[in-house]
Amino acid sequence: MSLLQISQLSKIYRKGDIQIDALKDITFNVNQGAFVSIVGRSGSGKSTLLNLIGGLDTATSGHIIFNGKDLTRMKRSELAQHRRFSVGMVFQSFNLIPHRSALENVMLALTFGGIPRFQRRERATQLLSRVGLEQRLHHKPAELSGGEAQRVAIARALANSPAMLLPDEPTGNLDSTTAREIINLLQDLNRSQGVTIVMVTHEQDVAISVSSEVIRLLDGQIEQYDQTGEAP
């Protein structure tokens, strides 16, 4: 059964008289446990698509059915619930809160998740250990390397046990070795914990090597849909 069903999804931005078709008539399904990569040139609409799945943005038309519920019909407060519990977003620029330590950044997500105060520290420590950062709990983002910061972001994304991770160019700011480590971590999470991943990347090689499916976007439309055969 598909965890995510996207049908005839369009997103149009209007800036004055100019109309930009960021996404046009996108349709695809993502199965539970899949690792989908969305590739394409910049401006092809990859991030827009991810933001729509993540409930950060709203579609112009079409449907995004996540776990049986249509995001395009949700109220703003329901979308907040979706972002909190159903998906975990990971960004190219990490988007950690600078004045909070690694532990506090993860704990903030747990706070929004309504986890009681006394459980938060323990759970955040577990999550950070899971991404290999048990030694860096009390460091501020500025004191962490890019790879470490991205691990914190992944731990935070996993905080409220979402069904799906949505990394948006997670390796874009990292050197190739670190990038490989992050990809390996995502792959590990996908395989050992069954977390479904829909990742945006512009590194096609990486995408092909780890993904079960690769979706290539061009000018807001699906140009190519590949099943690499590694699908679970």
Added chain:
Amino acid sequence: MKLLDTIGLGFDNLRRTKLRTFLTTLGVVIGIGALASMISFGTGMQKNITDTFKENDLFTSLYITSKKIDVEEMASGDLDNMANLLKQPSVALTDSTLQEIQCISGVEIAFPEIRFPVKVRFGDHETRTHLQALPAAMRSYKPYNEMMSGEFFDDDTSSTLVIRWETLKQMNLLVQDEIRPKRQSDGDTLNGLSIVRSDSIVGKPIEIVSAALDGSQLPSNPMLSFLNPDRPIIKESVTEFTVSGILQKSGTFSSNRLKGGIIVPLKAAGKIPRLGFSSVWELLGDMDEKNTYNSIYVRMKSMRDMEPVREKIEKMGLHVFSITDQLEEIKRGFLIMDAILGAIGTIALVVAALGIINTMIMSILERTREIGIMKAIGGSEGEIRMIFFIEAGTIGLIGAVFGLILGWIVTRIANMIANAQFLPPGEPSVDFFYFPLWLIFGAVAFSLVISLAAGLYPANRAARVNPVEALRHD
């Protein structure tokens, strides 16, 4: 997210920008301080006056006269009118009227008002004052139950009297039982006053010198006597009394001093020869009714009894006067004063509110990205709005608490200066400012409402931050 966590996040933000939070809060502190001290001055003045009213039982007092005295008509000099006025059928204030009034339910005590000017002589000391007659029953009411020394007389016929501290001071006798501070022994501030202990006054004899008609000298036509200075119809008579007690020094706002410097038992006072207002009739030979009074003082059991008793007495054809009639007018005056003082304070608070708006908008601009992150990881609009509301509310609350402290300190200092500047030395100090409970809670509530209103726009703006754009934000 739980409320406690939301509060925690709000506090976090305030802690992070300590200086800015401090300065913004300082604005509220000054605003609330100004508002609270202004209003406390208004209420202080009002309290001083109402307290004086209460102290003198003016809220439960009625003054009964037999007819309305129309001063204007009297002053117009129209003799016909005046004659009419005097001829008007009216209920006289006699002992039976007094009894009738005493029987009305709600009346605590009623007695005729007797007050006339006398000279008081104590040893070599002498002064002019008014004699006031009171029944001994008044000994259990304020201010007569608070004697400085000795006791209030307990017999309406005894030849004892109570003297006011102020009257003794008029006689250059400064009664002081406490140990005198060294500073005062040089006598500088006490020029001409001899300091005495109360036991050298209480129990000692005192003379009342009153003026009265000399009946024996009264000619058949009284007008003739004025033409004949060799045979004065008015003579001085001396009555001996004993001081039974000294009445407590009264407050600055108190009108006690208008009431008479010495207090004499009701029946004993009747025996003192005097030249009262009614003597004009005596003079004119109208001596039919000896026991009529000019006015009767009625005291109610409680303020609730005022109106019903008043109605009943008015039905008896008597004129009733009560100071509370004047109070409404006074209150209206105070309301206007409070409004003006409050407006000045509110302006200060509005300026502070603009400070809050400014600070919070700045803070949102700085934290746009952070708000975006919070939204991306699941923060709802309501929660983010709440975080900012709590920030604004905290500024308002802390501002109110310290504002009240500031206001209190300022009023204490102002009070000290006012007391030193405007009150004659030796007078008991007056509190010009008053912080009632409603002012304290009102100031806190007002500050909270103003700061939350100030936080309304910023908080909504924060809640509506578009996360996609905010995350692109640097």
